[in-house]
Amino acid sequence: MPSTRPARIALVGDRSAAVRAHARIPRVLDTIALQGGPAVEAVWLPTDTVGDTRAVARFDGVWAVPGSPYASADGMLAAIRVAREERIPFLGTCGGFQYAMIEFARTVCGLDEVEHGESHPDAEARLIDQLECSLVGEERAIWVVPGTLAERTMRSRVSTERFHCAFGLNPAYRDVLEANGLRFSGFDDEGAPRIAELGGHAFFLGTLFQPELAGDDGYAHPIVGAFAAAAANVPGLSPA
Secondary structure, eight states, X not given: OOOSSOEEEEEESOOOTTOHHHHHHHHHHHHHHHTTSOOEEEEEEOGGGTTOHHHHHTSSEEEEOSOOSOSOHHHHHHHHHHHHHTTOOEEEETHHHHHHHHXXXXXXXXXXXXXXXXXXXXXXXXXXXXXXXXXXXXEEEEEXXXXXXXXXXXXXXXXXXXXXXXXXXXXXXXXXXXXXXXXXXXXXTTOOEEEEEESSSSOEEEESSOGGGSSOTTOOOHHHHHHHHHHHTOTTTOOO
């Protein structure tokens, strides 16, 4: 049954006035409620305060927000792991997508050595590596795989999305991630994965693009709306 109280969503990240997404995310969540969607309470959870993972488990949803490198990579990874293992609705955008890949690779695939190339540029096992062409400030077409959570969420098989990143998945690791259950469900024109999801979960979706930057303050991207609905356990709204 849906809760009678607002769903509590942890915004896991290090809030900064210099990161546009950090100002936009709470406003987008407010827009959802104003347009008749579920009311949510957004609570910022700095990455260096995630030592007690039980606190994460008390939230109805976890959003790993942009803004890497994070003050505590371990804190971000711990929050993502709790959301994945406890089946708490999860959304990871930009850096959140990247760290969701690292958490899955280390914890599920046994690739303990993988690192993020932004914070460990000299590491041999860079799961997240610098893109050949930076996507900072770019808009690109995303092609969504039919029959996936991404398609049900976005209600479209092609969409133009906004990026603000210079790092993405190293393609050398794609096969092992997929072999262990991660599904890539959205790709750019070159076939590079830009959306990832997990089956058997209430809602687990990561995007390299930033849906929170779409439109203006009067518009909520359907991905964000579906995430809020999953966190609020609203029948008929959550695509899961």
